[in-house]
Amino acid sequence: FRLIRNGSASRSRDIGRGYSSGAVPERKVAVLGAAGGIGQPLALLMKLNPLVSRLALYDIAGTPGVAADVSHINTRSEVAGYMGEEQLGQALEGSDVVIIPAGVPRKPGMTRDDLFNINAGIVKSLCTAIAKYCPHALVNMISNPVNSTVPIAAEVFKKAGTYDEKKLFGVTTLDVVRAKTFYAGKAKVPVGEVNVPVVGGHAGITILPLFSQATPKANLPDEDINALTKRTQDGGTEVVEAKAGKGSATLSMAYAGALFADACLKGLNGVPDVVECSFVQSNITELPFFASKVKLGKNGVEEVLGLGSLSDFEKRGLENLLPKLKASIEKGIKFANQI
Numbered sequence: 001f002r003l004i005r006n007g008s009a010s011r012s013r014d015i016g017r018g019y020s021s022g023a024v025p026e027r028k029v030a031v032l033g034a035a036g037g038i039g040q041p042l043a044l045l046m047k048l049n050p051l052v053s054r055l056a057l058y059d060i061a062g063t064p065g066v067a068a069d070v071s072h073i074n075t076r077s078e079v080a081g082y083m084g085e086e087q088l089g090q091a092l093e094g095s096d097v098v099i100i101p102a103g104v105p106r107k108p109g110m111t112r113d114d115l116f117n118i119n120a121g122i123v124k125s126l127c128t129a130i131a132k133y134c135p136h137a138l139v140n141m142i143s144n145p146v147n148s149t150v151p152i153a154a155e156v157f158k159k160a161g162t163y164d165e166k167k168l169f170g171v172t173t174l175d176v177v178r179a180k181t182f183y184a185g186k187a188k189v190p191v192g193e194v195n196v197p198v199v200g201g202h203a204g205i206t207i208l209p210l211f212s213q214a215t216p217k218a219n220l221p222d223e224d225i226n227a228l229t230k231r232t233q234d235g236g237t238e239v240v241e242a243k244a245g246k247g248s249a250t251l252s253m254a255y256a257g258a259l260f261a262d263a264c265l266k267g268l269n270g271v272p273d274v275v276e277c278s279f280v281q282s283n284i285t286e287l288p289f290f291a292s293k294v295k296l297g298k299n300g301v302e303e304v305l306g307l308g309s310l311s312d313f314e315k316r317g318l319e320n321l322l323p324k325l326k327a328s329i330e331k332g333i334k335f336a337n338q339i
């Protein structure tokens with residue numbers, strides 16, 4: 001562990017709470033798409049994270065302003081903005097975690113798969129650069145359709161010879177955040193105490209919240225579980241429709257993305273028992289990628305945890321989602337392998 005630069009002893013102790021050595025390692029986080037609807041609040045939240053020592057904000061436009069703004073906040077990390085492809089290498093070099101919210105969002109009436117044509121190319125080129133400039137970084141993929149962009153990233157890394165399945169994550173944390181919020185409201189339990197795993201993928205019925213495992217237990221009737229499941233699956237669409245053409249979830253996504261990146265950093269730093277749901281390479285089902293609870297460690301994924309016991313409703317949900325998720329995964333793989 002290197003001690004933080006320019007840190008007074010007391011500040012270092014404060015940041016280091018929960019760390020056995022009291023010292024927090026230096027960690028560089030890069031956000032690609034940092035001037036966007038998600039990118040800006042995510043940049044803010046990562047600037048507030050004491051585990052980050054360097055924050056690189058990259059976009060094709062607008063990053064000097066975002067970086068200058070965020071850099072005035074008196075927290076640990078040094079902020080730098082990078083704009084345009086010629087600065088992408090510099091933005092990535094030395095990164096421990098790369099968060100990717102680059103790409104177009106949905107408008108009402110669109111599915112996430114409708115974003116494939118534009119976002120697949122963006123993700124492919126960004127991942128090509130990651131393979132070159134920071135092949136060991138943990139990659140947090142936010143760009144949709146996650147069910148396809150994660151397989152695209154894996155193929156790009158395989159071709160470059162840098163693929164490490166422990167280091168590639170589709171960010172599905174927003175599904176968990178939604179499931180917790182909606183469950184707490186229905187079950188009338190304190191939202192801060194709620195845990196709900198969400199498995200599968202990140203689109204429509206591929207999002208499978210496991211309310212049978214939700215805590216605190218509430219014994220909700222079937223109709224409530226059905227409604228909660230549907231609302232979690234349609235959470236993204238609910239926001240897209242409410243924004244009426246002005247994009248999709250940005251603020252709640254920035255929160256969820258910051259939460260997941262924080263978990264990755266904690267894992268890298270050796271904090272024990274860090275578990276979050278994420279869409280990762282997996283043996284849990286017959287599909288090569290699947291979201292489930294994942295234990296995070298010093299090398300990224302330490303263990304992909306099993307599904308636990310499912311209700312009959314959830315078993316049916318799992319059966320129904322597999323063909324859809326399979327097709328999205330295959331679409332991504334096929335795209336990445338086109339000449």
Ligand code: NAD
Pocket residue numbers: 032033034035036037038039058059060061101102103104105106115119122126141142143144145146171172173174175202247248249250253
């Ligand atoms: P946005 O349009 O507001 O911002 C996207 C940003 O990406 C823009 O600033 C744009 O300039 C930038 N960009 C485009 N091409 C780029 C490139 N080649 N390199 C770097 N940056 C590039 O969109 P948004 O609302 O921030 O959403 C971004 C993506 O995140 C969308 O695909 C959306 O569907 C997805 N999303 C995912 C989740 C999730 O749960 N995983 C949740 C919400 C949104």
Ligand code: LMR
Pocket residue numbers: 105106112144174235236237239240248249
């Ligand atoms: C979400 O779940 O909010 C995102 O995937 C964005 C979308 O298009 O719904």
